[in-house]
Every structure is written in C-alpha cells, then in structure tokens.
Amino acid sequence: MSTNIAEAINNAIKECKxxxxxxxxxxxxxxxxxxxxxxxxxxxxxxxxxxxxxDVAINGNVDLTTKTRTCKEFDVDQLPCAHALACIRLRGxxxxxxxxxxxxxxxxxxxxxxxxxxxxxxxxxxxxxxIASIIVHxxxxxxxxxxxxxxxxxxxxxEVTQRRCTTCHRVGHNSHTCTYPKSSKPSSxxxxxxxxxxxxxxxxxxx
Numbered sequence: 001m002s003t004n005i006a007e008a009i010n011n012a013i014k015e016c017k018x019x020x021x022x023x024x025x026x027x028x029x030x031x032x033x034x035x036x037x038x039x040x041x042x043x044x045x046x047x048x049x050x051x052x053x054x055d056v057a058i059n060g061n062v063d064l065t066t067k068t069r070t071c072k073e074f075d076v077d078q079l080p081c082a083h084a085l086a087c088i089r090l091r092g093x094x095x096x097x098x099x100x101x102x103x104x105x106x107x108x109x110x111x112x113x114x115x116x117x118x119x120x121x122x123x124x125x126x127x128x129x130x131i132a133s134i135i136v137h138x139x140x141x142x143x144x145x146x147x148x149x150x151x152x153x154x155x156x157x158x159e160v161t162q163r164r165c166t167t168c169h170r171v172g173h174n175s176h177t178c179t180y181p182k183s184s185k186p187s188s189x190x191x192x193x194x195x196x197x198x199x200x201x202x203x204x205x206x207x
Contacts, residue, residue, distance in 0.1 A: 010152055017150070022122065033116040040112040046105040049096050054079070054103045079103060 016027035048055050073081035078100035080088060088095050101107055119125075154160065162171040168180040 007152070026119065029116060029119065033118075036112050036114065036116055040109070043105060043108040043112055046108070049105060050099060050103055051105055051108055054099070 012031055013024070013028055016024050019027065043051075046052065073079070074084045080095050080098050084098065085095055088098060163174055164171050165173055165175050165178045165180075167175040167178045167182055170178075170180065
C-alpha cells in the first residue's frame with residue numbers, strides 16, 4: 001500500500017506540529033486556502049478541454065507501433081491508452097469524447113470552486129454558552145520514557161536511511177563525532193551498510 005498522499009500531507013504540515021491544536025487547525029486552513037486559490041487560478045487559465053497533465057499524457061503516449069492487447073488501462077483509468085488512441089484516431093473520432101468528464105478542465109474548476117474562509121481571531125468568535133462552559137481536560141495517561149517521537153512511522157518495506165558523515169563519508173555517525181582523519185575515505189571492501197554501522201558503533205548518532 002502506498003503512502004504517497006499521507007507523506008505529502010505530512011510534509012505540508014510538518015512546520016506546525018509543535019503548535020497547540022488551534023494553531024494546527026488554523027495552519028491547515030491557511031495551507032488549504034492557498035492550495036485552492038492556486039489551483040483555481042490555474043484551472044481558470046486553461047484553454048483546452050482537458051487538463052494540462054492529461055493533455056500531455058494523451059499526446060505523449062501515442063505509439064501506433066505498439067501491439068494491441070487487453071491492458072485494462074482504458075477500463076480502470078477511463079482514459080484512452082496508447083492502443084485505444086490508435087483505434088480512435090484510425091476511425092477519425094475525437095479522443096476527448098472517450099475521456100471521463102473528471103479529466104476535463106470544467107470539472108477541475110468545479111473541484112476548486114469552493115471557498116475556504118478565514119475564521120478570524122478567537123476573541124471575535126461567537127461561541128454558545130453551553131459550548132463555552134465545557135472544560136476540556138487533557139487525556140488521561142502517562143508519558144512514556146525518553147523524548148516523544150516526532151518522525152513519521154516508516155511504511156512497510158521502506159528502507160531506513162543511514163546517516164553518513166560528511167568528513168570521512170562513512171555511515172553510522174556524523175561529522176561532529178567523527179574520529180577518522182579528514183582525508184580518510186572508506187575503501188570499496190568495507191562491507192555492507194549494516195556492517196559499517198556495527199563497526200562504527202562506538203560513535204554516537206546525533207539526532
């Protein structure tokens with residue numbers, strides 16, 4: 001399972017993770033407001049029936065020398081693959097008629113037609129008395145030992161990136177804790193990354 005969308009959102013809001021919850025929500029609102037404004041502006045400037053990315057994909061994937069076979073791309077993506085394009089153009093039809101309306105520039109404008117409004121200052125909010133009287137207590141629980149984890153959990157099968165020293169170019173430590181000479185470089189027979197990390201276990205890894 002891919003986590004590309006989750007990673008994109010995580011990168012977009014990583015600067016606000018240390019803020020209180022109200023600050024986090026307001027930061028996300030600002031990010032969405034900026035996204036919608038930029039995408040809506042770009043969508044309104046389109047002069048083609050399809051989006052720019054879709055138009056490039058349609059024109060760039062046409063290969064009349066490809067052998068025709070059941071690839072299922074047309075069925076799943078609802079977008080003509082290279083084989084479908086060959087048949088469509090051979091018959092003189094318009095490929096736009098065979099694309100899902102969701103790929104059209106008109107639907108792109110609809111997708112970003114909504115408005116994200118500024119919520120104003122908390123002091124200006126009109127909060128009902130029954131809501132304002134509610135006291136929200138922190139969750140019951142004990143804080144675990146050590147520093148709280150800040151980095152995201154790696155996806156299944158995702159490899160851990162080893163730290164590499166910028167002085168000696170070995171892995172397992174950084175330049176601040178490096179004890180190797182500056183001109184020293186690891187030889188080609190130093191072993192795998194895991195072996196190098198074990199061999200340099202005496203050097204601390206600074207987070």
